[in-house]
Amino acid sequence: MSKTVYFYNFNIYSYDDNIQRTVSSQRARNQLNRFINGLPYRNRQDEQSAAAALDEIAEEVEQQDTTLDERIHLFTNRAENGDIFLEVINVTEEHVFGLIGKNIDTYLHLRNRRTRRSREIAREEGEQIEATTFFVIDFENMICAFFREQGAPQIEEMNKLFYRVRGFENYQVNMAKMTNDEVLNSIARKEIISTLEYEIQVPHDTFFAHINIDKNDALRIRNQGTTKMVLKIASVGRDQSLLQDSGYEEKIGFFNRISDLIRGVDNNAKGRAGVKDEGERKAEYSFLDDNITLKTRRDINYAEVAEMHRLEPTRPYTEILFNYFEEQLLEALAELN
Numbered sequence: 001m002s003k004t005v006y007f008y009n010f011n012i013y014s015y016d017d018n019i020q021r022t023v024s025s026q027r028a029r030n031q032l033n034r035f036i037n038g039l040p041y042r043n044r045q046d047e048q049s050a051a052a053a054l055d056e057i058a059e060e061v062e063q064q065d066t067t068l069d070e071r072i073h074l075f076t077n078r079a080e081n082g083d084i085f086l087e088v089i090n091v092t093e094e095h096v097f098g099l100i101g102k103n104i105d106t107y108l109h110l111r112n113r114r115t116r117r118s119r120e121i122a123r124e125e126g127e128q129i130e131a132t133t134f135f136v137i138d139f140e141n142m143i144c145a146f147f148r149e150q151g152a153p154q155i156e157e158m159n160k161l162f163y164r165v166r167g168f169e170n171y172q173v174n175m176a177k178m179t180n181d182e183v184l185n186s187i188a189r190k191e192i193i194s195t196l197e198y199e200i201q202v203p204h205d206t207f208f209a210h211i212n213i214d215k216n217d218a219l220r221i222r223n224q225g226t227t228k229m230v231l232k233i234a235s236v237g238r239d240q241s242l243l244q245d246s247g248y249e250e251k252i253g254f255f256n257r258i259s260d261l262i263r264g265v266d267n268n269a270k271g272r273a274g275v276k277d278e279g280e281r282k283a284e285y286s287f288l289d290d291n292i293t294l295k296t297r298r299d300i301n302y303a304e305v306a307e308m309h310r311l312e313p314t315r316p317y318t319e320i321l322f323n324y325f326e327e328q329l330l331e332a333l334a335e336l337n
Helices: 025-036 047-063 065-069 157-163 180-188 205-210 215-222 248-265 302-311 317-336
Strands: 002-014 075-079 082-091 095-104 109-111 118-120 129-138 143-148 171-177 192-201 228-234 270-276 283-286 294-299
Touching: 002 025, 002 317, 082 157, 082 317, 095 157, 095 317, 129 317, 143 317, 157 171, 180 248, 180 283, 180 294, 192 248, 248 270, 283 294, 294 317, 302 317
Parallel strands: none
Antiparallel strands: 002 143, 002 171, 002 294, 075 082, 082 095, 095 129, 109 118, 129 143, 192 228, 192 270, 270 283
């Protein structure tokens, strides 16, 4: 099964002295650790003391082993559309992995593909059906990678959930789509640009003259109304780049120039670049949208999870599944960077 993994910026702002300031990744990690581990909130700290505070938190957590064992169901936000909650499943120095879930009060059933007979999914007393959005927040780049099951809460719910936590009254968490500039940065960091493709509406007479189409043919094409032209350029060789030996700044300049050129022909044009690092699979990024949702695809193999559980039958299936999801999201982040 293939799932779409989205990438959002994870920003935290402070309001010290009623002035909005972007919180550094060090301080953000400090605040998240304070929240995740359920430690009492103390005074707000400046950037210089963040590292010392983090060490202090680590010492306090070490003395409170029970806190570390209870990272699930940190709090519940009673919302009108169901119970929305946050679970933190794993925390390291580099990232936090967890989920946002919502209880679904609905009828679900299983259907046999051959006979078409169905049966209800049995729920014992006290059990509920949950739809979940799994996420990883990378502390170094302050980027959140996530995938969302059907009916699960939107990732933006995290903005509201953190605000309700005691100690976060003077902070604002903002989960926002990555902008076009950040998409270009992600493209430029890749070693290999293997394909470049753009799509424009069939445009003006001067364009047809340029590609040597006579006026009658051009008129017939234009009368179609929705005709588009797609141009695709591909490198020769699996690990050959269209911009061989070009550095980061050169790639940024190239994509800015070609974006301006294409928009000059069609302001609604679409542009895609196929990029990767050596040994990776190619991923496609749209580079003309100003407010783009950066995303990729990951193959989720539940048969592989079942096989891992068969080899470790004493290990809870959920633990294996969640660990598998975490690895998939971390790999997606690694490909992005």
